[in-house]
Each structure stands twice: as C-alpha cells, then as structure tokens.
Amino acid sequence: MREETVKSDITVVGGGLAGVCAAIAAARLGQTVSLVQNRPVLGGNSSSEVRVWVCGATGHGVNRYARETGIMGELFVENQYRNKEGNPYLWDLVVLEKVRAESNIRLFLNTDVHEVEAYGDKENRVIRSATGWMMGSERRIVFESEYFLDCTGDGLLGFLAGAEFRIGREARSEFNEEWAPEIADDITLGSTILFYTKDAGKPVKYIAPSFAKDITKTTLPMKRVIRSGDSGCDYWWIEFGGELDTVTENEAIRDELWSVIYGIWDYIKNSGKFDADHMTLEWVGALPGKREYRRFVGDYILNQNDIIAQTRFEDGVAFGGWSIDLHPPQGMYSLEGGSKHMHPDGIYTIPFRSLYSRNVSNLLFAGRNISASHVAFGTTRVMATCAAIGEAAGTGAALCVQKGVTPRTLYREHLQDLRQTLLKSDASVIGYSNEDHEDLARKARVTASSEWKQLALEAGKDTYLLDKDIALIVPLEPGMDAISFLVNSGEKTELTAELWNTGREERYIPSRQIAVASVKIEAGEGQWIRFPLTWYPDRPQNGFVILRENPLVSVQMAARPQTGMIMLENRSKEEKKPDAVKVWAQQRVFRKLPAIRVEPETTAFSPEKAIDGVTRPYGGPHMWLSEPIMEGREEWLQLTWPVQIVAGEIHVTFNDDVNVDLINLHHHETPFQVMPELVKDYRIEALAGGEWIEITRGQSNRVRKVVHTLDQTIVTNQIRIVVESTNGSPHAEIIELRVYEY
Numbered sequence: 001m002r003e004e005t006v007k008s009d010i011t012v013v014g015g016g017l018a019g020v021c022a023a024i025a026a027a028r029l030g031q032t033v034s035l036v037q038n039r040p041v042l043g044g045n046s047s048s049e050v051r052v053w054v055c056g057a058t059g060h061g062v063n064r065y066a067r068e069t070g071i072m073g074e075l076f077v078e079n080q081y082r083n084k085e086g087n088p089y090l091w092d093l094v095v096l097e098k099v100r101a102e103s104n105i106r107l108f109l110n111t112d113v114h115e116v117e118a119y120g121d122k123e124n125r126v127i128r129s130a131t132g133w134m135m136g137s138e139r140r141i142v143f144e145s146e147y148f149l150d151c152t153g154d155g156l157l158g159f160l161a162g163a164e165f166r167i168g169r170e171a172r173s174e175f176n177e178e179w180a181p182e183i184a185d186d187i188t189l190g191s192t193i194l195f196y197t198k199d200a201g202k203p204v205k206y207i208a209p210s211f212a213k214d215i216t217k218t219t220l221p222m223k224r225v226i227r228s229g230d231s232g233c234d235y236w237w238i239e240f241g242g243e244l245d246t247v248t249e250n251e252a253i254r255d256e257l258w259s260v261i262y263g264i265w266d267y268i269k270n271s272g273k274f275d276a277d278h279m280t281l282e283w284v285g286a287l288p289g290k291r292e293y294r295r296f297v298g299d300y301i302l303n304q305n306d307i308i309a310q311t312r313f314e315d316g317v318a319f320g321g322w323s324i325d326l327h328p329p330q331g332m333y334s335l336e337g338g339s340k341h342m343h344p345d346g347i348y349t350i351p352f353r354s355l356y357s358r359n360v361s362n363l364l365f366a367g368r369n370i371s372a373s374h375v376a377f378g379t380t381r382v383m384a385t386c387a388a389i390g391e392a393a394g395t396g397a398a399l400c401v402q403k404g405v406t407p408r409t410l411y412r413e414h415l416q417d418l419r420q421t422l423l424k425s426d427a428s429v430i431g432y433s434n435e436d437h438e439d440l441a442r443k444a445r446v447t448a449s450s451e452w453k454q455l456a457l458e459a460g461k462d463t464y465l466l467d468k469d470i471a472l473i474v475p476l477e478p479g480m481d482a483i484s485f486l487v488n489s490g491e492k493t494e495l496t497a498e499l500w501n502t503g504r505e506e507r508y509i510p511s512r513q514i515a516v517a518s519v520k521i522e523a524g525e526g527q528w529i530r531f532p533l534t535w536y537p538d539r540p541q542n543g544f545v546i547l548r549e550n551p552l553v554s555v556q557m558a559a560r561p562q563t564g565m566i567m568l569e570n571r572s573k574e575e576k577k578p579d580a581v582k583v584w585a586q587q588r589v590f591r592k593l594p595a596i597r598v599e600p601e602t603t604a605f606s607p608e609k610a611i612d613g614v615t616r617p618y619g620g621p622h623m624w625l626s627e628p629i630m631e632g633r634e635e636w637l638q639l640t641w642p643v644q645i646v647a648g649e650i651h652v653t654f655n656d657d658v659n660v661d662l663i664n665l666h667h668h669e670t671p672f673q674v675m676p677e678l679v680k681d682y683r684i685e686a687l688a689g690g691e692w693i694e695i696t697r698g699q700s701n702r703v704r705k706v707v708h709t710l711d712q713t714i715v716t717n718q719i720r721i722v723v724e725s726t727n728g729s730p731h732a733e734i735i736e737l738r739v740y741e742y
C-alpha cells in the first residue's frame, strides 16, 4: 500500500461529463488539475458502463440553433467524426483522449474520494484536502488544492465538507413552482440500468435466472412499451428508487432493476408474444445510472419560473434547453406515464451563482448536483447541459486561482472576466458578445471577396403538400418588403402568408404578428407567388414567416439546405402539448427549405459579422457568408488596420451548424461525418512589403474553432483568410476572427 499527497491548483472529483469539462476548461487556462474518478472509465452516465445518450439543449431538435459549443461542442463534433454510429466504447475513447490531451490534468481513475478535511464554522467552511482510495492499486491519495469541484453527481465531496444541500422536492410555495408538490418531501428521480439486445442470426435460448421477476404479475406489460428489438436508452423507463435513498439503497435498487431486466427478457423471449427467437442479450449494465441525489445550495437556486421565463441572468454562464422532464416517484411501477415534459420557449441561461457553495468558500460544483430546485433540475440534468455547466464552473475555478478570490467574489467583481474568458474559449454566453480589449480584430475594418446578399433559393425536385402551415425563419437585416414562394396548384385558390416577430433573440416561435398578405393564385405549376410583407425592425432580428395551410397547393422545395434559415411545420393537429417549440417543429423538414425569394437584399451575412462578437445564431446568423464559391475565384475575408499591428495568434471560428443534433449514442444518426458548413482547407495571409505572405494554413479542417499560434509574430496592417475548399457548403462561412499579439 502507498500513501501519497498530490498538490494541484484545482481538484475535480467526479469524471462524468461535468467533471471532464470542468477539468479541461481549468487546465486550458493554465491551472494544474487533479481529475479524480472512481470508475475505470470517464463519462459518468454517458460511459459504456451506463450508456445513457448525451442529450442537451437541442432537445432532439425541438430547439433551434441550440447545440452546445465549447468543450461539449468539441466532444460532439469529434464523436461524430470518429464514431458516427454511436458505439459506446468509442465514445469512452473520445472523452478519454480529450482529457489526455491536456498536460495540466493528472487523471486518477478508479479512485474513490471518501474523506474530506475541511475547517471553519458552519457558515464559512474551507476544504483543505480530499482523500481517495485507488482501487486495484492500494494507493491512498490525499488531494490538496486551493479550489475543489464536486462533480460527483451524488455530491459526496461537498457533503463531507459541510456544504448546504437538499434532497427531494421543494414545496410549491417556496418558489411558486407549478410543478412542485404542495408539501416538500424527499422524493427523487429513480435509477435505471440499461441493456442491449441483438439479433444473433440463429435461434438462441434464454433461461431466466432464479431472481428474474415475473413481470406478468406487475403492471409493466400494460403500462410500458415492451418490444423485441428495443435496446439501450429505449428502456430509460426501467426506473426504480425514487421513494428510496438512491445512494444508501443503491445495492437494493440494482437488485430490483436486474430482476426486472431479466424478467422483461424472459417475457420477450419465452412468452410467445414476440418474434424474438434469434434475439439475445448483448450487454446488461451492472451499475445503476443515478438520476438524482444531493443538490447543493449556492448563492442562487435556479427554479422552474426561471426556466420557463428564460430569465436572462447577468451571470448566465451556461445554457440549457431540454424540457423540464420529471418522472413519477414510483418509476416503472407508476400507473402514469414514465415522464412528463414542460418546454420553455427556447433555451435558458444558468447563473454562475448556482455553481458554487453558499457556505464552503472554495467549493464549486457542476452537473446534476448544482443549486437548482428539483423542478429546475428536471431540465439542467441532461449531460450536454451538465458539460456546459462544467466548463463554466472549471473556468470560474481557474479564474479564482488566478485572482486569488472566492467564487462569490469572482461573481461580484470579475463577472466580465468570466464571461469574456468563456467566450474566448468558444463556450456560449447567451446575450453577451466578445469585448476582449486584447483582440485586435475588433479594431479592424473587415472586407471580403463577396457577401451573400440575395436570399434566393432555387427549386430542386421535391415538393411539399401544404396540408399544414409551414414557417420560415428569415434574418431581417435591414428588413423585408416581400417574400415569394414557388408553388403548384391544382385549382384557383388563395394563399395567405404572415410575418411575425419572434419576441426574443433566442426564440424561434411566432410572438407578434407584423403583417399579413393574401394572394389569389391560378391553377398551374411553378408559379412564383409574391407576398408583400413589409417590416423594417429597429434592430436586426429574425422574422417568422408563416405560409398558411392550403391542401390544394404544393410548395416547391429548394435544391439544398442554406445557412441562416430554418423551415418549420405546424404540428398543432398532432401535438398533444401546446408548447410552442413543439407545435412549430423542424424535425421532419430538417435541413430542408422551400424555394424562396426575399426582397430586398440582406446584410445579415456581411463581412463585419466576423467581428460582431456573437458566435452563435442569436436574433440572426452572426456570420460571414460569401457568395457561392465559383470555380477559379477564391473567397477571402480580410482585416485591415489603420496602423501596423503585431500578430502572434489568430483564432478562427467556423460554422459547424449548431442547429444540427449530434446526439448519436442511441437511435439518432446524423448523416455526415463532418459538418458540411465547416471550411476545409484555408490559408491565412498577411500583407508584408506589398505582398500577401502565407503565415499559416489549415488543411482538412473538421472542427469549429482553430487557434493558430504563429511561429513568429508578424507586423502588418492586413491579414486575410482565404478559403480554398469547404466540407460541402457552397459558401465560405466564418463566424469569428480574433487576432492577438501574443
């Protein structure tokens, strides 16, 4: 046995996606980090040990332009490239490699932290160290740090340090939450074990173990969907333990879950009700995936009303968008459905004050244990959101080390630093833009070889029968006079189009009607129908154009997708819930658009967008788009300064289409390995002595953000990026350019 002490600036306990992203964020900012994980693999519930798919703010396409950027965004894009089919083992590797790439991280796998040394009175605790036992190695390791992050999910580190926490549901009166119970209780969401099945290609016998439950004596066959061929996350509803203590009763919960899994399989294989002769069990989890346990109390407790109102917190450092997704206390044995969902009108922000302890001054947290009410936790708990929270908390911890302040002081005195650091790392801070004084690009004039101005999409082969309303999100900059659709009609009829605003930049639903136009049309194919819908808003924003249902008419669809616009269908006839983001749905028309012509030309894709400081769609696309690239003509974007500058580092952010869901660890598949909108080959040039000199280049690029550190600094007053090829888009698309001296 070995006794050791490991000193680092920051200790992160828990290697789920929250802990992984927290550790990477802090390490990239120059801090030394111990990442301590009690399992042999990273990823927590997303790992191959549990196999929950990583969902996030997109909510399976419910929210538009809602995919996470930053470290979670990198993981998504890398996993899509390396593991398009969503193999759980390959996902483990993607996560492990990201951590291993950081030389400032010391990773301690198989190391269970179960002792904490802390001092101070109840209201002012400080953690001195956390101690873990590395299983299989007989190493007892004391981790000493200035700051600690509890990313354990269950919150053991903070608990042992004396951090205030809650378990269970708040009373409705506390935050006036519609979905909270009248009286507070200790009910949590339960735990689940997943299993995989496969077709063996030949008959396979199954003899159930003695402990398998006879599920015909339960309500499961009646109340839950059981199908041969289902696998993995299809069985998310095998949930138990909401009325127990999900940690201290973990072993009993596992036994119950196993008995049900082996019983379900017995039912599928041997009841004669399923075509399952060739089916076999491929894998059964051994570790209950835990949904909920402690939630720490920070300086702010996020609640249902914040989520639904999409409260814009000044310290909003991460965002979510999953529905408030709560389950009945009885889990799988409940006679109700397995879950209920409430959707806000789009994404919402998560305040930094919910990411540090109210009473332990050097403790931050990230993941499912943040300072949120039970109801708000119902949405923040999904893993890509936990990861974005992790990046914010890790960044906060790093800044605390650098400035020698507590997280609370960081919030009170250095919020702008925190936001700007996150933005520079490509994390999304909704509603805030780049104001980095060191970024020389902000002082430059931007020009380009060309700019996409004419919002015109020519028709392809497909048509869309207008048996329901459709809508189009269109950037209005400076505004709109008219929009034309290309339609086919079997008879003389009338078509109506409406222009609405969306109310807020992060919303993509109709809010207030601005204009309506009805046009009589003749029978005939291929008619461009022009709707005079005029609006010049006082600031650029998206317009929500609705083309009302008329089953006599088909709309001709555009030949290809186009950055900057989204088509939606009105599913109010099929959708049970009135939530606007569900009613106006994009899933069935994903990356499809109608053929259109918008008047007048737009400046929404002008070169200046590359330095406007906003790096994700927000009331408009916020990126430069060239005209479609033509053979023999190079597209470039250029920064010009009135005086010579010294450049040593250039940051380029390309468009990886954050509207696309990259959640492939279960049934969802995105067809392309690399996002087509990303620039592939490019060179960066500086003007020196009257000539363009190549100073760096990118080859076969497939990522969103690239930082080019130049071998030696260059003195110039003009820098340009020349796009040589893309991964599929006809346009050169650049979201942001930053230039630094160092």
Ligand SMILES: Cc1cc2nc3c(=O)[nH]c(=O)nc-3n(C[C@H](O)[C@H](O)[C@H](O)COP(=O)(O)OP(=O)(O)OC[C@H]3O[C@@H](n4cnc5c(N)ncnc54)[C@H](O)[C@@H]3O)c2cc1C
Residues within 6 Å of the ligand: 013, 014, 015, 016, 017, 018, 019, 036, 037, 038, 039, 043, 044, 045, 046, 052, 053, 054, 055, 056, 111, 112, 113, 114, 151, 152, 153, 154, 156, 157, 191, 192, 193, 233, 236, 288, 289, 290, 291, 366, 367, 368, 369, 381, 382, 383, 384, 386
């Ligand atoms: C069955 C199920 C279905 C779900 N469905 C979805 C879904 O479809 N999509 C989605 O995104 N989310 C889903 N969730 C929610 C999501 O998985 C969790 O909220 C999320 O994993 C929380 O992330 P985390 O990093 O905080 O914690 P975790 O993923 O739990 O990771 C925490 C890690 O810390 C480690 N740890 C714990 N204690 C210690 C200690 N003392 N010392 C060292 N390490 C420790 C744990 O082993 C674990 O690996 C589901 C959850 C479950 C259980």
